[in-house]
Amino acid sequence: MRFLQSIIVVLLLFGAAISTQAQLQTTSPLAPPEVQVRSAPAETGASGATTARITVEIPADHHGYLDSGDEGLLIPLAFTFDNPGIAAQEIARPQGTRDDQAHATxxxxxxxxxxxxxxxDPIPESPHAKLRYQICNDITNICFPPRTVQVPLQLAAVQNLAAPKTELLQSEPAPTSFRERLAALFRQSTSNLFFAIALVFVAGLIASATPCVYPILPITSAILMARGGGAKQSGHIHAFAYFVGLIFFYTLLGVFAVTTGTALSAVMTNPWVNLGFAVLFVYLGLSMLGLYEFQFMPALTAKLDSASSQSSGLPGTFWMGTTAGLVVSPCVGPVVGAILLDITGQAAAVSAADTALSNQIVVRGIALMTSFGAGLGVPFLVVGLLSNRLPQSGAWLSKVKFLLGLPILYFAYTYYIKSLETLGVPVNVAHAMLVGVVAIVLAVFIGAFHTxxxxxxxxxxxxxxxxxILLVVxxxxxxxGLGNSGILIDRPSPVQMAAATTSPVDDVETHGNLRWLRNISTARQLARTESKPLFVDFYATWCANCKAFNSLALKHEELNQALQQAVLIKIYDTDPDFKIFQQDQRFPELRGVGGQPFLPLFAIYSPRGEFLWKGQDYKAANTMIAQLERAKHATVQ
Known part of the structure; x- marks a missing residue:
């Protein structure tokens, strides 16, 4: 009897366990945790395209899939738009993390x-998107059945902004600086090849007047005086060889741009390249001061000269001119950027099968860059021709060389600072390192190691x-300096440092008395609310002129006051918003050439979000002030 009772108790407990497990298995899938899905008000971009942002929040201790896994069997988070009149393209999604247990992101x-x-037009009624997802529990490893939820889209703001147009937008705002007018004129005349060639020639002449080209002119004079050997006719021939070599460099740059879609800008923004230029200018400057005699690649030049004795060393002079073109290439401005964008844009638009048209594009691109090189090389040619009419020696020449050496050393300093700033080294640390190097060199020169x-x-x-003493100092x-620069000891990157000084709530970056927002949605909303123009600074830590604008925005009193009366946003090239703007057809500079954007770039919008102006000249303070004032008074019809 007792045995029978024991059997009955065991069966009852077993049945209770089975029923409990069955209840868990049947109720868990029926009541999975809710995934929160929210859509932000859609925004209209500069090109008229609309951007929609949808936030998905997975419950705690759960995860959703961003891909179908290594075996392709998982159900990822996926949106569909089935409203008639709405076409959607996903341009950004969460990065997520790799889960080794699930073998998926x-x-x-x-x-x-x-x-x-x-x-x-009109916007569909009740616009929405549908999200299909499956989530799994991180603790129990239970995956719930897939679900599909409907997400309402907030397009009312788009409808309100789409209809009205600003009166000031009827025509493109006229640029106020000469360089901007020249660049705009080139963009408007790209269909007229001969006019475009003349324009870029003038642009080359203007580029030769920039401060960073200046140090090469006296160096050119010294080289050609030595190469000419005092003979007038020989000096003229070498001057033309130098001139042709410089043009050849820019012709070669045009060939690369039109055939490969790449540009030298990716190289010239490299900090180590700029540091190399700094070392080169130091070497040239000290030579001009008389510490030693300057010789340009003597071994290579001697080989070239001996290989072509009949031309009296012309190949060496030619390659010197080519190198000069490389050295002054960082001085290219908005016009050269427009040339390269025009060349690569037309090359990309031509079908590979259309051989005749492709050849025309190649010829056009080469002609434009050759014309620019010719314009840039004219001052070098003039200096070369005149240098052979000057006396070859005398005390006056030593004094002139000494005076010319000082500004060359200054430009070496500017390249040095530009290089270290691009690496994210603070200016005071860069100065400390420079003081250290100069002190060590002086110590060796004075005789710290002399026996x-x-x-x-x-x-x-x-x-x-x-x-x-100098050596110790x-x-x-x-x-x-090296310890605080991050070269010997790792330090946060410039982006991380900016993020560390950014408020997690307001997402704000502060420079002096200027507050720069870091979220485009927040900035646009604030501009509408406060009826202020929106000023966009497209920024990169490798862009030295971007950093120079930061300084100018604080030092230029009128520009600083104008910026204080606007909503400011700084968009890094690593931000998701930067990638969104790259898709905007109004900003080909952000796509750049060969994947390298042309920065700096600035844009101004009216308080209601209409695009008004863009520019790349960071020194064009008066232009920015005028355009901000214009945006402030933009009225809706």
Missing amino acids: VLRGQGEFVFRLALS MGEKPPQHLQLRRACGI GIHFLYN
Whole structure:
């Protein structure tokens, strides 16, 4: 009897366990945690396209899939737009994390999906998107059945902004600086090849007047005086060879741009390239000061000259001119950017099968860059021709060389600062490192390592003592500078440092008395609310002129006041918003050439979000002030 009772108790417990497990298995799938899905008000971009942002928030201790996994069996988060009159393209999604257990990329917490919408007129009623997803529990590893939810889209703001147009937008705003007018004129005349060639020739002449070209002119004079050997006719021939070599460099640049879609800008923005230019200018400057005799690649030049003795060393002079073109290439401005964009844009638009048209594009691109090189080379040719009419020696020449050496050293300093700023090294740290290097060089020059006899003269002892003191000071400054620069010890990148000084709530970056927002949606909303123009600064840590604008915005009193009366946003080239703007046809500069954007770039919008102006000249303070004032008074019809 007792045995039977025990059997009955065991069966009852077993049945209760089975029923409990069955209840868990049947109720869990029926009541999965809710995934929160929210859509932000859609925004109209500069080109008229609409951007929609949808935020997905996964419950705690759960994850959703961003891909179908290594085996392609998982159900990822996927949006569909089935409203008639709405076409959508996904342009950004959460990065997520790799889950080795699930063998897939998963989303935990919150993530944002961004879509580019093409809308019909009128906008469809009750616009919405549908999200299909499947989430799994991180603790129990239970995956719930797939679900589909409907997400309303907030397009009312788009409808309100789409109809009204600003009176000031009836025509493109006229640029106020000469360089901007020249660049705009080139963009408007690209269909007229001969006029475009003349324009870029003038642009080359203007580029030759920039400060960064200046140091090469006296160096050119010194080279050609030596190469000409005092003979007038020989000097003229070498001057033309130098001129042709410089043109050849820009012709070659045009060939690369039209055939490969790449540009030298990617190289010239490299900090180590700029540091190399700094070292080159130091070498040239010290030579002009008389510390040693300057010789341009003597071994290579001698080989070229000996290989072509009949041309009296012309190949060496030719390659010197080519190198000069490389050295002054960082001076290219908005016009050259427009040329390269025009060349690569037309090359990309031509079908590979259309051989005749492709050849025309190649010829056009080469002709434009050759014309620019010719314009840039005219001052070098003039200096070369005149240099052979000057006396070849005398005390006057030493004094002139000394005076010319000082500004060359200054430009070496500017390239040095530009290089380290691009690497994210603070200016004060860069100065400390420079002081250290100069002190060590002076210590060696004075005689810190010179050996002395048993009873050296007192002045030699004093000189060596000063050298040792300078050596200690130099090592101290250089070591501490390197330690704070991130070269010896890792330090946060410029983007991380900016993020560390950014408010997590307002997403604000502060420079002096200027507050720069970092979120385009927040900035546009604030501009509408406060009826202020929106000023956009497209920024990159490798862009030295972007950093120069930061300084100008604080030092230029009128520009600073104008910026304080606007809503400011700084968009880094690593931000998702930057990639969205790259899709905007109004900003080909952000796509650049060969994937390298042309920065800096600035844009101004009216308080209601209409695009009014863009420019790349960071020194055009008066232009920016005028356009901000114009945007402030933009009225809706």
